[in-house]
Amino acid sequence: MPAQMHRQSLLNLLQAYTPSSDYERQTRDTITAFVREHNDCFRRELLVGHITGSAWVVNKAMTKTLLTHHRKLDKWLQLGGHCDGDSDVLRVALREAVEESGVYDIVPHSPEIFDLDIHEIPERRTDTVVEPTHFHYDIRFLLIADDTAPLGITAESKDLQWVELRNVQLLTQEESMLRMVEKTRLTKHHG
Numbered sequence: 699m700p701a702q703m704h705r706q707s708l709l710n711l712l713q714a715y716t717p718s719s720d721y722e723r724q725t726r727d728t729i730t731a732f733v734r735e736h737n738d739c740f741r742r743e744l745l746v747g748h749i750t751g752s753a754w755v756v757n758k759a760m761t762k763t764l765l766t767h768h769r770k771l772d773k774w775l776q777l778g779g780h781c782d783g784d785s786d787v788l789r790v791a792l793r794e795a796v797e798e799s800g801v802y803d804i805v806p807h808s809p810e811i812f813d814l815d816i817h818e819i820p821e822r823r824t825d826t827v828v829e830p831t832h833f834h835y836d837i838r839f840l841l842i843a844d845d846t847a848p849l850g851i852t853a854e855s856k857d858l859q860w861v862e863l864r865n866v867q868l869l870t871q872e873e874s875m876l877r878m879v880e881k882t883r884l885t886k887h888h889g
Contacts, residue, residue, distance in 0.1 A: 704740075704785040705733050708749070708837070711787070715811045718881070725814045729835045739835070740781040747833030751790030752778030754812055754838055754878050755804060756863075757845035760886035763866065763879070764843065766798055767857040770822065774861075774869040776838065776878070787837045795841055799858060800850020804843045812840040813881060815874040838878065840885065 712730045717723040729749075738744045754776050755764040765774045779794040781787060788809055795804050815836045822829040845860045861869060866879050 707785060708733055708787055711811050722814060725816055728816060729814060732835050740785050741783050742780045745830055745832055747835055749781050750778055750834045750836045751781055751787040751794060752776050752836050752838040753791040753795035753841045755795055755841045755843050756882055758842055760882055762845050762860045762862055764799060765859060765861050766855040769854055769856050788839050791839045798852055798854060801843050801847045804841050807840040807842050811837055813838040813878050
């Protein structure tokens with residue numbers, strides 16, 4: 699596959715994305731430039747950073763979101779993770795949502811990007827590896843799941859729970875998380 703071909707689908711999604719603020723416009727432009735510059739942008743071996751796929755999972759009524767208390771980062775976050783070479787970022791978000799929650803009936807609300815974020819991941823050392831500080835260029839999708847389905851906590855999480863949108867701010871003050879709460883409210887009211 700030619701170098702640009704596997705990135706074109708994401709570039710098309712980024713071009714179609716309508717930012718809701720100047721910050722999001724800058725984020726979209728930065729991610730677009732990163733994807734164009736790095737043929738291996740979907741691989742975690744790209745040490746400066748890589749594309750990740752995230753799942754903002756909400757219930758059918760769009761009143762709750764499924765959050766994980768991330769073990770390594772010790773924060774409440776949306777589900778998601780590394781692409782590991784897969785250029786279909788929606789498929790990555792769906793796969794990660796299922797793997798991290800144990801909920802198998804998760805569907806996209808839309809195939810379009812819901813939110814974008816760039817965040818720094820701190821250096822991490824183990825006995826055998828030093829993972830340097832790097833960036834996640836996070837592509838986020840709005841997914842729908844049944845909030846009564848049993849949850850399965852994995853080794854990546856300290857906890858996993860459905861949280862009322864109005865209570866997300868009690869668990870995190872992360873700007874990107876609160877932005878997705880507001881976008882969910884807008885999506886719910888605009889169909």
